[in-house]
Amino acid sequence: MSCSFRGVLNSPADRVHLQYECLNECFAVLTLGSIEGIEFPGALAKKPFGNVWDAWKTPSIFIRNNVDLANKMKMLRECRFTLDVDALARVLKAAYSSCTDWTDFICSTEFITRHAAVDSFAVQGPYERALKKAKEENTELSRKNRPTKSDPVGFAAPDCARMLQQDGEKIGIVARVTVTFRQLSELVVEWKSFGTWIIVWPLDAHAEQADIETVALAICQHMQSGGKIVTALPPLSAHNRTKWVVISKLWRTLDETLLASAGVGQMAATASNKIEGNRVFLEEGTPESAGQYYHPYVGAAAAKYLYEVIRRRAPRMSLPDLRRSRSLRSATSRRRGMWGGEESHSKRRRI
Structure with missing residues (x-):
């Protein structure tokens, strides 16, 4: 794609805003279980992905290894969570694999100039760090998957x-x-x-x-x-x-x-x-x-x-x-x- 993102995201209507929803409904078939590297108990894995913002909150709880499962479920019921950069990086990888808008964004954007707060959360810093991490992991994966040439x-x-x-x-x-x-x-x-x-x-x-x-x-x-x-x-x-x-x-x-x-x-x-x-x-x-x-x-x-x-x-x-x-x-x-x-x-x- 020829479009290049400026990394200025003020409203959900802006492509790749955390609350952006693709017109092609690319995320319609995704669930929380589609996010690699995070285990969700029972039916929670079948919960719809929604948008990136919605998908970020629950993984931020279940990616933690210092909290037992009972307390994680309690935190989920009470909507108590701390936004986790690694969790967002995994969510971005799922978005990258499912939607061309997000694929283009992750491949072509080096930094986010500005992102408006979401539900009173300042998200620009964590979003930019997660983007960098997702880009690095994609680069490393592409290196591992390179074909191998033979002699001479x-x-x-x-x-x-x-x-x-x-x-x-x-x-x-x-x-x-x-x-x-x-x-x-x-x-x-x-x-x-x-x-x-x-x-x-x-x-x-x-x-x-x-x-x-x-x-x-x-x-x-x-x-x-x-x-x-x-x-x-x-x-x-x-x-x-x-x-x-x-x-x-x-x-x-x-x-x-x-x-x-x-x-x-x-x-x-x-x-x-x-x-x-x-x-x-x-x-x-x-x-x-x-x-x-x-x-x-x-x-x-x-x-x-x-x-x-x-x-x-x-x-x-x-x-x-x-x-x-x-x-x-x-x-x-x-x-x-x-x-x-x-x-x-x-x-x-x-x-």
Whole structure:
């Protein structure tokens, strides 16, 4: 719907006023039992919903867990109740599922500018808090219900990934070199059908704001369509330290922003570091702390090692294990290979 609500509600004739009654009688089939998460005894669950205001009062009594049932019934008979924000949020969810006016309102309204008192009750504050809660719960539910994309896995990595680009596809990993946000913004367009994106944030000191925003938007859309995201920072070294520290603020902001948009189990941010003055503290086992091991390996071996660190850091993302593919093992000697299991493997072959 194109209508946007101003959030100014002065009379029951105003749409989504607490006493507003839809001309289509959308609530005619609703009862108090239609309100999720609140238990009503006996025939009380069959009581007509009425309007949102009428439906709010009774749940405000029965949502309480510090009053026994007998006293709740007494409070109902005597019309003694304290309006409860959580109860109204549940009522709004029932309205959201039953009436397009309320669906539009809850989806498009951020705040209520003014709501007149109802039966001498000041309702604007509780109404606005309940609206916020209902919106948050709907957003979280939509995240949980997102479809799930399947393989392949896209690996946007530094220069070292160049030699992994061909080998990685043998086990479902599509590796691409991305050293700038411009390259990354173009790459994510190609990867729309991929199940998981592994992104090593580019060490790009001259990134354009438009490219950064394009990448962030593409990642959000990928998660909304059921995809998964794993982010990592490039390994820190003496060579890139100055630039790394400066850009780390941008990387942190991106991770925090994207995590806020992710559904349950949809994103893993593998970074863990702290910068104090001129000192950088890195958690052991993170991709950014792998510099001392990462740089001695050349070509595809370096990319394999970085990928393996990321995979171990994000175990719940179920990333493919490179060690299971003989074609992707290091070309160095068995006893000094980059995979921890090579020496024992050699011994097994001699037996």
